Amino acid sequence: xxxGQVRIPSGCAISGIIDRSGTPMxxxxxxxxxxRMHDRANGLGGGFAAYGIYPEYKEYYAFHIFYxxxxxxxxxxxxxxxxxxxxxxxxxxxxKVREITDEPLIWRYFLLPLPTRLxxxxxxxxxxxxxxxxxxxxxxxxxxxxxxxxxxxxxxxVGYPEDIGRFYRLEEYQGYCFTAHGRYPTNTPGWxxxxxxxxxxxxxxxxxxxxxxYDANRRSIEMYGYTCTLQTDTEVITYLIDYLHRKRGLTLxxxxxxxxxxxxxxxxxxxEAERARYSYLRNVYAAQLITGPFSILVGFTGGMMALNDRxxxxxxxxxxxxxxxxxxxEEAAIRAVEPELDGVWSPEGGQPVIVELYGRxx
Amino acid sequence: MMALDLFYPRFDVVRNRERCTLCGxxxxxxxxxxxxxxxxxxxxxxxxxxxxNCQRCVALCPTRALKIVKSDNAVQENANWSGKAIxxxxxxxxxxxxxxxxxxxxxxxxxxxDRMLLNASQVTNPSIDPLREPMETRVFLGPKPQxxxxxxSGQIESRLPPYLSLSMPVMFSAMxxxxxxxxxxxxxxxxxxxxxxFYNTGEGGLHENLYRYGNHTIVQVAxxxxxxxxxxxxxxxxxxxxxxxxxKPGIGGHLPGAxxxxxxxxxxxxxxHSDAISPAPHHDIYSIEDLRQLVYSLKEATGYxxxxxxxxxxxxxxxxxxxxxxxxxxxxxxxxxxxxxxGAAPTRIRDHVGIxxxxxxxxxxxxxxxxxxxxxxxxxxxxxxxxxxxxVKAIALGADCVYIATAAxxxxxxxxxxxxxxGRCNWGIATQVPELVQRLDPDVGARRLVNLLAAWQHEIMxxxxxxxxxxxxxxxxxxxxxxxxxxxxxELDILGIKHAGE
Numbered sequence: 001x002x003x004g005q006v007r008i009p010s011g012c013a014i015s016g017i018i019d020r021s022g023t024p025m026x027x028x029x030x031x032x033x034x035x036r037m038h039d040r041a042n043g044l045g046g047g048f049a050a051y052g053i054y055p056e057y058k059e060y061y062a063f064h065i066f067y068x069x070x071x072x073x074x075x076x077x078x079x080x081x082x083x084x085x086x087x088x089x090x091x092x093x094x095x096k097v098r099e100i101t102d103e104p105l106i107w108r109y110f111l112l113p114l115p116t117r118l119x120x121x122x123x124x125x126x127x128x129x130x131x132x133x134x135x136x137x138x139x140x141x142x143x144x145x146x147x148x149x150x151x152x153x154x155x156x157x158v159g160y161p162e163d164i165g166r167f168y169r170l171e172e173y174q175g176y177c178f179t180a181h182g183r184y185p186t187n188t189p190g191w192x193x194x195x196x197x198x199x200x201x202x203x204x205x206x207x208x209x210x211x212x213x214y215d216a217n218r219r220s221i222e223m224y225g226y227t228c229t230l231q232t233d234t235e236v237i238t239y240l241i242d243y244l245h246r247k248r249g250l251t252l253x254x255x256x257x258x259x260x261x262x263x264x265x266x267x268x269x270x271x272e273a274e275r276a277r278y279s280y281l282r283n284v285y286a287a288q289l290i291t292g293p294f295s296i297l298v299g300f301t302g303g304m305m306a307l308n309d310r311x312x313x314x315x316x317x318x319x320x321x322x323x324x325x326x327x328x329x330e331e332a333a334i335r336a337v338e339p340e341l342d343g344v345w346s347p348e349g350g351q352p353v354i355v356e357l358y359g360r361x362x
Numbered sequence: 363m364m365a366l367d368l369f370y371p372r373f374d375v376v377r378n379r380e381r382c383t384l385c386g387x388x389x390x391x392x393x394x395x396x397x398x399x400x401x402x403x404x405x406x407x408x409x410x411x412x413x414x415n416c417q418r419c420v421a422l423c424p425t426r427a428l429k430i431v432k433s434d435n436a437v438q439e440n441a442n443w444s445g446k447a448i449x450x451x452x453x454x455x456x457x458x459x460x461x462x463x464x465x466x467x468x469x470x471x472x473x474x475x476d477r478m479l480l481n482a483s484q485v486t487n488p489s490i491d492p493l494r495e496p497m498e499t500r501v502f503l504g505p506k507p508q509x510x511x512x513x514x515s516g517q518i519e520s521r522l523p524p525y526l527s528l529s530m531p532v533m534f535s536a537m538x539x540x541x542x543x544x545x546x547x548x549x550x551x552x553x554x555x556x557x558x559x560f561y562n563t564g565e566g567g568l569h570e571n572l573y574r575y576g577n578h579t580i581v582q583v584a585x586x587x588x589x590x591x592x593x594x595x596x597x598x599x600x601x602x603x604x605x606x607x608x609x610k611p612g613i614g615g616h617l618p619g620a621x622x623x624x625x626x627x628x629x630x631x632x633x634x635h636s637d638a639i640s641p642a643p644h645h646d647i648y649s650i651e652d653l654r655q656l657v658y659s660l661k662e663a664t665g666y667x668x669x670x671x672x673x674x675x676x677x678x679x680x681x682x683x684x685x686x687x688x689x690x691x692x693x694x695x696x697x698x699x700x701x702x703x704x705g706a707a708p709t710r711i712r713d714h715v716g717i718x719x720x721x722x723x724x725x726x727x728x729x730x731x732x733x734x735x736x737x738x739x740x741x742x743x744x745x746x747x748x749x750x751x752x753x754v755k756a757i758a759l760g761a762d763c764v765y766i767a768t769a770a771x772x773x774x775x776x777x778x779x780x781x782x783x784x785g786r787c788n789w790g791i792a793t794q795v796p797e798l799v800q801r802l803d804p805d806v807g808a809r810r811l812v813n814l815l816a817a818w819q820h821e822i823m824x825x826x827x828x829x830x831x832x833x834x835x836x837x838x839x840x841x842x843x844x845x846x847x848x849x850x851x852x853e854l855d856i857l858g859i860k861h862a863g864e
Contacts, residue, residue, distance in 0.1 A: 011486065210487040212829055213836030215843070219760075223731045248508060254518070261833070263496045273517075280520035283502045284510075286835035293487050293830075311495060311832065313488060 005231075011184035012196075012208035013040035013161075014316075015328040016297040017337070018177040018304045022357050023323065024052060027170030029337045030178035035162035036336035037329060040208075041182030043099075045195035046164040047156025049147075049204035049299045051177040058151035060087050060110035061129055066192050067105040068142035076136055076143040083132050084111035092155075092168065099163040104192055108153075126201055126246065133200075134227055144193040149202035152301065156181075156195040164195075176357065177304055179297045181206035197299070198234040200242050204299040207234045208329055209314050212292030220287030233294065240288050241298055252298075252305050256352035258285040260310045297327060303356035312349030319344040325355045369452060370435040373415045375408035381427035382406055388419040388428060393786040393798055416779035418788035450709070461709035464782035464792075466609060466701045466746050466768055469713050473701075474720035474853070475752045479862055481843045483830035490832050492823040498833040499530040499819060499826075503600075503740040503762055504669045504693045523693065524669045526600055529558030530819045531757060531834060534811075535698075535744045535765035536582050536604065536673070538566030539589075540617050540626045540638065541705035541782070542771075543799045546791050549774060549807025551575035556812050560599060562765070565589075565615065565640060567629035573597045580671065583660065585614055586640035588630040592663055600668050600694070601660050605644070605653070606675030608702030608745035611716045615640035616706065621785060621794050654690040661691070669693035671742070676700060676722030677715070681729035687739070688730055694740045696765060697722050702745025703768040705792055706783035719743050720759065724857045727760025727839060750821035759857065760839040773814040774807045 015033040019025055030048060054062055063080075067073040080086060087110040094106065113128050121128050133145045147154035152175075155168040161182040165171075181196040197204040211217070211233045218228045218236050224247070226239040237259075244255040258281050267278045282289070293313030298305040306327045308316050319326040319334040319341040326334040331344060347353050375396060384406060388397040394412045397419060399405075413430060420428045437445040450461055483489045490497070504525025511519045534550045547569065550561040555578045562580040567589015572579070581598035583590050595601055606612070617638040627634040647653050657670050672687045673696035674680065680697065687695050699719020704712065723743045730736040743756050744765030756764050772778065775789040782792035790801030822834075831837050845862040846854045854861055 212483060212487060212831045213840060216836050216838055216840040219731060219839045219841070220736075223734050223736055248510060250510065264498055264500055265496055276520040277518055280518060280522065282835075283522065283525070284506045284508065286502070286506070287838070289833055289835050291831045291833055291836040292483075311490065 011040065011210075012206075013037035013182040013184075013329045013333070014180065014206040014208050014295065014297050015326075015333045016177070016179040016206070016299070016304050016306070017324060017326050018355050018357075019324050020355065020358050021323040022052070022176045024174035024176060025178075027165060027173045027175070027178060030180045031162050031165035031170060033326070033328060033333045033337045034165070034180035034182055035160075036333045037182055038160060038162070040184060040329060041160055042184045043160045044158060044185050045156070045181070045183030046159055046161025047154060047181050047195045047197050047206075048161070048165060048168070048170055049152065049154050049179045049197040049199060049206070050170070050173050050175040051152045051299055051301065052175040053153055053173045054110075054151045057088065057110045060112055061148055061150055062153050063109040063111055063133075063145050064092065064147035064153055064155070065107050065109070065136075066144045066146060067107065070105065072140065072142035073105060073107065076140050079132075079136060079140065080109060080111065082114075083117055084109075084113055086111055093172075094167050095169055097159075097163050097167045100157065100159045100167045103157060103167070130200065130242075137229060138227060146193055147199050147204075149199060149204070150301070152199075152202055152204070152299070154197050154199045154204055156197065157192045158195060177299060179204060179206050179299050179304065194230060194232070196232075196234050198230075198232065198238045200238050201246070202299075202301040203238055203242055203245075205234050205238045205241065205296055207237055207294055207296045209233065209294030209296075209309065210292060211237075211290050211294050211309075213290050214292075216287060217290060237290065237294070237296060240290070244285065244288060252300075252354050253352055254281065256305065256307050256350070256354075257281055258288050259290050260307055260350035260352075261289050262350060263310065295329065302360040303354065305355070306347060306353040308347060308349045308351070310350035312346075315346075317344060317346050318353055323358075327353065327355075369449060370433055370437070371410040371413065372433055373410055373413045373430050374433050375410050375413055376429045376431055377406060377408065378427045381425040383425055383427075385424060387422055387424060391418050391422045391788060393788050393793075393795065394784075414779040414781040414784075415777075416781065416788045417777045462706055462783050463709040463712050463780060464704060464706055465778055465780045466703040467713050468780070471701075471718065474718055474849075474857065475748075475755050477847055477849050477853075478720075478755050478844045478857070478859065479847055480751070480754060480758075480825060480829065481845070482828040487830050489830055490827040492820075492827040495827075495832060497823040497827055499822060501528050501531045501763055501834055502526065503528065503742070505739060506737045508737060524600075524667055525693070526560060526669060528560065528763065530815065530822065531761075531763040532747075532753060532815055532818065533559050533580070533742070533763060533765055534561035534770050535702075535767035536562040536564035536580075536602065537705075537767055537771075538564030538582075538617070539569055539629055540566040540621055540794075542792050543790070543794055543802070544569060544625065545799055545802040545804050545807065546771075546774060547572060548804040549802065549811060550770065551579065552804065552808035553811035553815070554578040556808065557815050559815070562602060563589075563598070565604060566617075566626070567631065568594055568597060569625060569629050582673075583656075584640055585642070585644045586638060588632065588638055588640070591631070595660060595664050595668075598668065600671055601664065602671040602673055602696065603644075603653070603656060603660070603692075604673045605647070606673065606677070606698065607704065608675045608698030608700050608716055608719065609704035610707040610711045611675035611677050611700070612642060613708065613711050614642040618785070623794060626794065650686040650690060653687065653692075657691040671696050673698060676717045676719050676745070678717065680717070680722045681725045684726040685729055685733055685735070688733075688735045689738070692739060694742060695726070696742040696744065697726060698765075699743065699745035703771070704782075719745050720756075721853075721856050723756060723761055724759050728858055731839075750818040751825070753818060754822055754825050754837065755844060757834065757837050758840050758843045760841075762838060769814070770811055773810045774802060
């Protein structure tokens with residue numbers, strides 16, 4: 001059974017580390033951090049998103065694709081050749097780990113949209129890429145693009161996250177930001193595509209929670225051309241963020257105040273101009289409000305955003321040490337890699353924590 | 363020949379003679395003249411042929427000496443020829459006329475609201491206690507343009523097309539001044555204001571004393587255009603174009619001249635005692651492009667300050683119609699299901715034309731989403747919403763808001779006897795007879811309406827909290843919160859829900 005056939009609630013652990021100076025770090029720290037929350041996962045899904053890991057290919061879309069078998073790979077590569085310049089392709093390097101079995105074929109492609117096809121489509125480059133990804137994931141059975149951003153990549157699979165990290169040799173990558181996810185699904189899907197993070201272009205989302213607004217959010221976002229194939233919260237949250245931030249041009253903090261809107265009792269007390277703005281956002285983007293428990297880490301080029309649901313029904317802690325900011329479901333996961341912190345605190349429900357590289361702050 | 367027209371009355375008036383004190387309250391309460399005193403004054407008599415079972419005498423009898431029971435007279439009937447069918451034949455053979463009825467469709471069609479069950483949270487996510495946490499029921503009705511614009515400083519410009527803001531997703535549906543009386547209208551207006559919602563004038567104009575409730579009034583423009591003038595249009599918070607009514611799709615309206623008296627005549631702007639005939643179609647709207655012209659005429663007349671609602675009856679091709687309306691400049695679509703009430707409708711039309719609002723709503727909401735235009739309009743549904751659970755289920759199917767009318771009348775004292783068209787409403791609602799009108803005290807009426815919706819709001823909050831939802835917008839269109847029970851696959855597909863257990 002796969003994601004998409006049934007809706008599967010999950011409990012989870014999430015962790016993220018960013019170095020605001022942009023100094024690269026290896027994937028070792030994030031593995032250590034997420035492994036401290038071993039008991040928050042149950043071995044049925046783990047994964048990572050890493051930013052700044054492909055500096056030599058940073059102009060190209062890095063597609064990470066799962067294939068069920070070689071014939072699907074051929075079909076998918078034919079599709080890619082028709083729509084993209086394939087700059088480079090290779091197997092994603094892995095190592096054998098006893099706990100990780102039944103892995104699919106895992107390939108990586110660096111791509112640029114074919115200029116003529118892109119022009120014919122009358123789409124922006126991002127839209128074009130997204131449309132191609134949707135077509136592969138929906139139409140080519142057995143192929144699944146799970147990462148398609150620039151200078152970033154998702155690494156995920158079925159297993160405990162620390163085992164998945166070792167499987168993908170994550171410690172060999174150097175990046176300025178990593179997020180991680182350990183999954184506790186209440187069901188037993190064995191499909192690698194269903195693990196998290198979920199990513200679209202440069203956005204990646206790891207999420208702990210089970211949102212109660214799921215179907216309202218899903219039906220609203222599908223109206224704007226997104227197709228929810230996995231029936232997971234993370235998928236729909238990623239699309240909401242892509243829609244609000246990239247397509248509608250809301251800032252990250254405005255996006256956060258749509259997803260986890262302030263209560264009316266707060267808005268009604270705000271000064272006039274602010275009240276008008278927040279009322280506007282709640283009115284216009286009512287269908288994008290998320291209710292029910294969630295804590296998410298959103299990775300994007302140049303930064304990371306953490307957000308809790310407005311009642312803070314899931315734990316999330318922030319720690320700082322020098323240039324580095326750590327955000328995790330539990331403080332223990334931060335202390336595991338940085339015992340001596342400059343500060344540690346719990347963001348309030350609905351209050352986004354936006355951490356960006358120096359010089360990129362909005 | 364007379365014997366052919368006589369049949370045993372539907373109700374028996376049962377009087378407990380030990381309790382009856384011969385006080386005569388029943389005589390003064392019954393406008394239908396059921397009760398009388400025997401000539402010798404020592405006994406009360408009843409003529410059950412006049413009884414409509416409105417329960418007025420039962421409720422007002424000080425010694426509880428009265429009850430009305432269904433007649434157990436054994437009319438020869440069978441599974442094909444019901445007593446009702448037989449009786450209707452006799453009546454038409456006598457009168458040669460169209461059968462008339464009042465209130466909503468009473469026939470035993472499936473009520474889909476009663477075939478859907480709600481969800482609650484457990485273990486994997488928590489329910490939310492509305493006594494401890496904010497539980498938000500505020501809704502906005504109107505188009506939601508998704509593109510933003512920013513001012514020079516980069517701030518979002520928070521200008522929106524005209525919209526309605528409501529404290530909860532329930533409004534009082536259209537009932538005209540004339541079909542119901544001034545006291546009923548005042549009760550609705552005052553309750554709407556106190557609740558932070560809206561009531562609807564229906565097609566009868568707006569009495570000048572009620573203009574002060576304009577911020578909580580939706581003014582209706584229907585095919586007869588009764589009472590429509592610039593001040594009227596500008597007095598309300600929104601304008602509703604009534605294209606159809608769930609109780610009588612395809613049919614106009616007829617308020618008999620007997621009811622067109624005094625203020626009603628003045629408010630409708632027609633002479634006293636003239637029949638008020640609303641044509642079946644609007645004679646300036648024979649197609650969707652004509653509707654667009656009326657929408658914009660009304661917007662021009664009101665300076666583009668008011669949202670325009672287009673109300674349609676739920677009929678077979680309702681989703682195509684709604685899709686056209688969503689592109690007509692209308693801001694809100696109201697869909698009225700075939701169980702919706704009426705002051706008078708041809709019985710055959712009421713009982714056989716149109717479709718259930720649950721199916722109409724599900725299909726319209728899905729269609730507008732498929733076409734990517736669900737944001738262009740808000741959806742209101744009515745006909746018939748009976749309880750807070752109907753509200754929650756309608757919202758979960760995709761409605762932004764619901765209209766209630768029969769439920770509001772019940773709160774005002776209506777006992778659903780279905781005799782509005784006779785004009786002798788003993789509860790003082792659907793009548794213009796002064797001594798009957800005064801039975802409805804607007805102070806009491808408004809309070810009972812406020813109580814009803816305050817109770818519903820509490821219940822809605824409890825159900826939302828149980829589902830782990832603390833803002834009504836997260837319930838809207840959230841069909842995963844619904845499961846069908848005893849429905850076939852086609853019904854489930856149309857409703858867009860799974861079966862219980864799935």
